[in-house]
Amino acid sequence: MENRIREMRKARGLSQEDLASGCDVSRQTVNAIENNKYDPSLLLAFRLAEQLHCRVDELFIYRDNSEEQQD
DSSP states (O other), X not given: OEEOHHHHHHHTTOOHHHHXXXXXXXXXXXXXXXXXXXXXXXXXXXXXXXXXXXXXXHXXXXXOTHHHHHO
């Protein structure tokens, strides 16, 4: 799963620390999510969307990799 958190965060002029504070998590957590090293819980996904003034489905992009593996 990919995400657009960094892009949307920067468009709103927020630092990772700003976003983390608004979501009650560490800056390291935001960094790990932005770098696709950590998938947030559903609750955190909704908090991120709320802080970024968007919908959860605008933040996360699901790609089915099983089709690529069959080739």
